[in-house]
Structure formats: C-alpha cells, structure tokens
Amino acid sequence: MKKLLSMVLSFVFVCALFIGCGGSQKNEEAKNSLERVKNAKKLTVGLEDTYPPMEFRDNKNELIGFDIDIANAIGKKMGVDVEIVPTEFSGLLMALNAGKFDISISAISINDERKKAVDFSKPYAKGGQVVIVKKGDTAVKSVKDLKGKTVGCQLGTTGEEAAKKVEGLKELKTYDKATAPFHDLEIGRLDAVVADEFVGRYYLSKEKDKYDVVDSINEEPIAIAFKKGDKELQEEVQKTIDELEKDGTLSKISMKWFGTDIYKK
Known part of the structure; x- marks a missing residue:
C-alpha cells in the first residue's frame, strides 16, 4: 500500500x-x-x-x-x-x-x-447592423417601418440575429451569400435588407444609385x-x-x- x-x-x-x-x-x-x-x-x-x-x-x-x-x-x-x-x-x-x-x-x-x-x-x-432599402423607397425610413414587410439577410450572421428581433415582420428571407439579398431588393422581392454596416456601405459605394441606408439597429465594435x-x-x-x-x-x-x-x- x-x-x-x-x-x-x-x-x-x-x-x-x-x-x-x-x-x-x-x-x-x-x-x-x-x-x-x-x-x-x-x-x-x-x-x-x-x-x-x-x-x-x-x-x-x-x-x-x-x-x-x-x-x-x-x-x-x-x-x-x-x-x-x-x-x-x-x-x-x-x-x-x-x-x-x-x-x-x-x-x-x-x-x-x-x-x-x-x-x-x-x-x-x-460596425453594426443597418437597414438598407432600394433608392427612392420612402416606405421604410426606420426599423419601426419594417413591420409587415419582407426583409432579407445573410444566413448565420449577426444580421440574421438582429432581424429576428424585429417585431412584426411579414417574412424574413435568409441567403447563403451576402450579395444575394441585394439582388432581390433591387428587383422588388424584398422591402429591405438587414446587413452589417460595412457590407452595406461597400455596396452603397459601388451602387450609389441603387440603395440607401436608412437606419441602424445596433453597434458592434x-x-x-x-x-x-x-x-x-x-x-x-x-x-x-x-x-x-x-x-x-x-x-x-x-x-x-x-x-x-x-x-x-
């Protein structure tokens, strides 16, 4: 022992x-x-x-x-x-x-x-999550205006997490690629896109005549x-x-x- x-x-x-x-x-x-x-x-x-x-x-x-x-x-x-x-x-x-x-x-x-x-x-x-709409669309001016609207975001992102917290959405569509919801927004399948601010600003810098950032949902340093x-x-x-x-x-x-x-x- x-x-x-x-x-x-x-x-x-x-x-x-x-x-x-x-x-x-x-x-x-x-x-x-x-x-x-x-x-x-x-x-x-x-x-x-x-x-x-x-x-x-x-x-x-x-x-x-x-x-x-x-x-x-x-x-x-x-x-x-x-x-x-x-x-x-x-x-x-x-x-x-x-x-x-x-x-x-x-x-x-x-x-x-x-x-x-x-x-x-x-x-x-x-950064943070922002609401992006088609240029000239005045129906959505803030997060509150998303009630009853169809919104798109990239699957598995903090944008999806933020969009899920928005009350009263008609539908939340998710996409595998970050670029996909912007295409659907342009052709009218979506009322708005919730995306990372950096992603949104990037597309705005490339497509200034197509999209507008209308509101911020949160801030993410x-x-x-x-x-x-x-x-x-x-x-x-x-x-x-x-x-x-x-x-x-x-x-x-x-x-x-x-x-x-x-x-x-």
Missing part, C-alpha cells in the same frame, strides 16, 4: 511538473512573440477570406479588402512582412490560441464570450484579437494602429472601401 501510495504521489508530482513547465512555456511563448515576429520579420494574420468588403478574393483569386489593407499597413509600419493564414471564422480564436498565427484581423466583433478566450485591441472600427496574455505584441500593434489613424492611413483605407471616412471625428 505504501509503495502504491509512493508511486501515486510520484506520478502526481511528475504531472504537476509537466503542467507547470507547460504553463511556463506558454507564458514564455506569449512573452517572446513580439521578439519572434521582429526576428522573423514576418507577422502572420488569421482571417476568413469570404467576407466582402472586409476580406475576400477578387476575380484573380487574390486577397483584397479593408482588413487586408489594415494588416498590410500594420506590417509596413512595423517593418515586417505580412502572411495571411485563411481560416474558417468559427475556428479563428481556437487557431489563434493554438499558435497557428500571431494575430487575427477578421471583422471580429467584441463580446463578453470572446473576451474570455482572447485579448482584444481597442476597436479599430465600429470590431477589434484585432491576440492570444491571452500576449501583451508585448498587443501593445506594439496597438501603438502602430494609433499611429496609422493619426497619420491618415486608416482614413484613406476607409475611403477606398466604404466611400466615407469612418475615422472622421
């Missing part, structure tokens, strides 16, 4: 030792991530590449978008190359904490649940995600973002993708 007890205690001690070493290793990795990025002269960025205008592929299959330009501007300012790591959105934070990439810039809305998993920068943009405790890299990236806003770089990127300066005070 004593021998067994001794073996058990030894096992527990060894496990504790390994766990402690593992914890120390993780802390050391987080501490040294900025140094690693600078030494490698490369910053790896995880994002989902199917969300225009934030991050998507053009007809040449090249990655473009608002977040892509933000990431490249950060890299240039820090003096490092940027490597994009396409990842399913549902697995982004898990992959970040597993060390698959250094940071994630992918229109990630800050919420309490995500704050438990990762650390965030200050918001670099404030978005930020850059970091591994828990990765303070040195977080502070460096935040300092860089602050400088990019001050020197007007972020305003130029905003004008390029949204046709308006979201950083204008």
Whole structure:
C-alpha cells in the first residue's frame, strides 16, 4: 500500500511538473512573440477570406479588402512582412490560441464570450447592423417601418440575429451569400435588407444609385484579437494602429472601401 501510495504521489508530482513547465512555456511563448515576429520579420494574420468588403478574393483569386489593407499597413509600419493564414471564422480564436498565427484581423466583433478566450485591441472600427432599402423607397425610413414587410439577410450572421428581433415582420428571407439579398431588393422581392454596416456601405459605394441606408439597429465594435496574455505584441500593434489613424492611413483605407471616412471625428 505504501509503495502504491509512493508511486501515486510520484506520478502526481511528475504531472504537476509537466503542467507547470507547460504553463511556463506558454507564458514564455506569449512573452517572446513580439521578439519572434521582429526576428522573423514576418507577422502572420488569421482571417476568413469570404467576407466582402472586409476580406475576400477578387476575380484573380487574390486577397483584397479593408482588413487586408489594415494588416498590410500594420506590417509596413512595423517593418515586417505580412502572411495571411485563411481560416474558417468559427475556428479563428481556437487557431489563434493554438499558435497557428500571431494575430487575427477578421471583422471580429467584441463580446463578453470572446473576451474570455482572447485579448482584444481597442476597436479599430465600429460596425453594426443597418437597414438598407432600394433608392427612392420612402416606405421604410426606420426599423419601426419594417413591420409587415419582407426583409432579407445573410444566413448565420449577426444580421440574421438582429432581424429576428424585429417585431412584426411579414417574412424574413435568409441567403447563403451576402450579395444575394441585394439582388432581390433591387428587383422588388424584398422591402429591405438587414446587413452589417460595412457590407452595406461597400455596396452603397459601388451602387450609389441603387440603395440607401436608412437606419441602424445596433453597434458592434470590431477589434484585432491576440492570444491571452500576449501583451508585448498587443501593445506594439496597438501603438502602430494609433499611429496609422493619426497619420491618415486608416482614413484613406476607409475611403477606398466604404466611400466615407469612418475615422472622421
């Protein structure tokens, strides 16, 4: 019995030792991530590449978008190359904490649940859900006017969540692609579309004569995600973002993708 007890205690001690070493290793990795990025002269960025205008592929299959330009501007300012790591959105934070990439810039809305998993920068943009109508349509001027109307949104998005909370809709139609409800709005199958403000502003910048944003439903600040405790890299990236806003770089990127300066005070 004593021998067994001794073996058990030894096992527990060894496990504790390994766990402690593992914890120390993780802390050391987080501490040294900025140094690693600078030494490698490369910053790896995880994002989902199917969300225009934030991050998507053009007809040449090249990655473009608002977040892509933000990431490249950060890299240039820090003096490092940027490597994009396409990842399913549902697995982004898990992959970040597993060390698959250094940071994630992918229109990630800050919420309490995500704050438990990762650390965030200050918001670099404030989005939200908006109501979009066909140009010249005066029947819908606010969220309240959606009562009795047919509304479209993209399936599985926060736009769908927001639309479901609107009372009195005649019908809520969902679509697999972000572009699809805009087509149906244009041809009269929908009275309005509920979509992310960035998506809406993007389509307005491309199709100024077709759509109008008439109301906002909520606000969703978005930020850059970091591994828990990765303070040195977080502070460096935040300092860089602050400088990019001050020197007007972020305003130029905003004008390029949204046709308006979201950083204008």
